[in-house]
Amino acid sequence: MSAPVRSRRTSVADIKALKGVRPIVSLTAYTAPMAALLDPHVDFLLIGDSLGMVVYGFETTLPVTLDLMIAHGAAVVRGSTTSLVVVDMPFGSYQEGREQAFRSASRVLAETGAQAVKLEGGEEMGETIRFLTERGVPVLGHIGLTPQMVNVYGGYKTQGRNQFQAAKIKADARAVAEAGAFGFVLEGTMEPLARDITAEAPIPVIGIGASPQCDGQILVSEDMLGLYNEFIPRHVKRFADLGAEVSKAAAAYAEEVKARRFPGLEHTFQPKV
Numbered sequence: 001m002s003a004p005v006r007s008r009r010t011s012v013a014d015i016k017a018l019k020g021v022r023p024i025v026s027l028t029a030y031t032a033p034m035a036a037l038l039d040p041h042v043d044f045l046l047i048g049d050s051l052g053m054v055v056y057g058f059e060t061t062l063p064v065t066l067d068l069m070i071a072h073g074a075a076v077v078r079g080s081t082t083s084l085v086v087v088d089m090p091f092g093s094y095q096e097g098r099e100q101a102f103r104s105a106s107r108v109l110a111e112t113g114a115q116a117v118k119l120e121g122g123e124e125m126g127e128t129i130r131f132l133t134e135r136g137v138p139v140l141g142h143i144g145l146t147p148q149m150v151n152v153y154g155g156y157k158t159q160g161r162n163q164f165q166a167a168k169i170k171a172d173a174r175a176v177a178e179a180g181a182f183g184f185v186l187e188g189t190m191e192p193l194a195r196d197i198t199a200e201a202p203i204p205v206i207g208i209g210a211s212p213q214c215d216g217q218i219l220v221s222e223d224m225l226g227l228y229n230e231f232i233p234r235h236v237k238r239f240a241d242l243g244a245e246v247s248k249a250a251a252a253y254a255e256e257v258k259a260r261r262f263p264g265l266e267h268t269f270q271p272k273v
Ligand SMILES: Nc1nc(=O)c2c([nH]1)NC[C@@H]1CN(c3ccc(C(=O)N[C@@H](CCC(=O)O)C(=O)O)cc3)CN21
Pocket: 049, 050, 053, 054, 061, 147, 156, 157, 158, 188, 220, 222, 223, 228, 231, 232, 233, 234, 235
């Protein structure tokens, strides 16, 4: 038997150690087959609560439940071998307080095999992040544009547009790092501010719609693969157009079925004589 490429999964300590060494690579995954395809190319896979919009067709991430995140988290762990796996804590599963957050997060780790959770919020989540990390749950923070706040913002609005917002995001970054997070996602934030925050933060800053100078980048896989067309935010670069490929394949299949060209006899089972 040949030796495995990596004998263990990337750990949160490995991710922390990459700051200042090389950019950290991350993508979302919701299913085992997609996780298997992405696993060799990323440092960590995120089961994002964006799956509510991308897979389940909701207009926001708010209806996503903890049970749904756990089902998809377990699938991604089964489909991957070397990446760190991080699961988003869904809306309502942690905002009530640190005990609720621990109850939810410990279920995620125990029932999925993932190594860490991500939760949205800065200063207001400091106490919760500390409570979790001190009790065995590594936490990835998420500040800037936090989609679970959509009803407070009144839309998905880019953050850090004025001095007050900028000061708040800087305070959030400090609070999350101070509370013991192993890194944080910085989303939808003005580029110069995102660059400053990355330079100041003692832990990896993973950007999405943030800055090329962030310590790492993350995208929703379906966005960068061209599999999600409901909206295409400015932060997205299309690395493939798989949506067009799916349409082409479905059209070819439909045509062959109607013309009785598919299935061919080679796709059928013939009795031996
Ligand atoms: N498929 C997908 N990709 C994502 O990046 C993503 C999700 N879903 N779901 C959860 C959140 C929602 N996100 C979003 C959604 C919309 C915009 C958007 O429309 N942005 C505008 C700017 C809005 C403004 O500042 O006024 C843009 O032009 O990009 C951005 C992020 C990011 N997350």
